[in-house]
Amino acid sequence: MSTATRKPQVSAIVPAYNSACYIGQAVESILNQTYPDCEIIVVDDGSTDDTRSVLQPYCSRIRYIYQENQGVAAARNRGIQEARGELIAFLDHDDFFLPDKLAAQVASFEAQPQLGIVHSGWRRVDWRGEPLGDVEPWQKAPNLDLEDWVRWKPILLSAMMVRREWLERVGGLDTRFQQVCDLDLALRLTLMGCQSTWLHQITVCYREHDRNESRKTPLQAQESWTVLDNFFALPQIPQPIRQLESHYRYYTLVWSAWRLYHTGYISEMVPYLEKSLSYTPYSLTKTVSDWLKSFMRYTSECGGELDVFSLSNSRQWQQLMNYLLKF
Template structure:
């Protein structure tokens, strides 16, 4: 955005915890975005490494906020409260945006202003940034609605852009479900009627390493199961959604088995 002389279209929120090895690449990938206005909000969630010092050269180009360690959900929620943009994009500190990501997703919102979420594909890369796989979730999940979110869970926050209004309407992320808080909030959004659509292109690099969600194994499995339990324990679920419960629970077990 080159300063804060105008209200940005999108606020990019980067929660960071002990990620000094990768965070400059994440920040640079946002600052290299073109054809849109944005702000970068880094929420340092109590890092004990060199995160603060490696971000010092970006003073004036990003908003850096330090908080005591509270977890990624509350770090993201802090960012949402500070956000100035109509739209919010999250970027994990070890991931990176592909050039043109923000403008491409904003264009979908401009063409379909009723949307609350614009999702996309991603590159899965290793710790060195080497390509492992290109993920195009729309090939298996062509439509994004409550049923498909429940059955397939094609959630990756860094590949998504949200309407800030919708995030605020559900109260942000729930800290009870790490590291499946991203799936949990999408289910709440979808249940409330939040419309979502695909941008059928890759917009982010997702780094797979020993600290990433894919390698959290058993905690990820327990968290996802708890999030699904919480969803179906709601007393006022529509009957059509209730009828999906057995299928969703079976699919969740399969998903967990694959990740473990």
């Protein structure tokens, strides 16, 4: 087959850490793809459980790399360094692809060669893999341009495919971040001119369980703020984005506050809402109303319903309302 007509090879990178429970299903979901030209790279980031032995039956069909524990960003970077594919698909060890994931995203790249990122929707599943609900981020962020990335942060690396040349140009993921290295990557890529588009399709299942790294929400909230600090410190930020910096910071603080509340860190929620008062575009009364509306919307997007009575009658919320009386 000539180079001109050859389909791009995909490298699927799976960072693994103590992932014996789920890594088999992750690997199987790549092996069962309808797109055949894919190499699988599993980077074991210092697992101390049975991850290696679970992967043993796949040894002839995957590239297994072991390294001392350095964090998920370093594991992904190692995978990028080892990859031979033109396109990179990331898959967290506890998630799994739907069968047409790679084929559909490769087709998007072939149809639009200028693209650097093809993003898609995802299905939330429980620890057993049973569906909880579908997430279609393009409903809120239809353009997936720099403004959408900064405002909405519609990030799930397992739902994305990225041209390797862009990952190399940007220098890979920032290993200083444990929770938001994916968001930081998307912002840096887009700012460099990397074009993104949506594939309006659910392509991956995101597993929610009590050991999710994403449940480390205090660190996630802290790192999200640092990413914004780093982003807005750059001199090349377009002026329309810079003019809305306060708005973006407000949205980030409210979203972080909701994440903290949603995962049981209600006391940690309070400082983020207090800090949002320095950036709110609304009056004090409308700001409080917006907090509640935002909490209800985010909870609904996760398939739940906010217990407004429980929140508003909590000790922490009452203390927050007393704090607002000073304004």
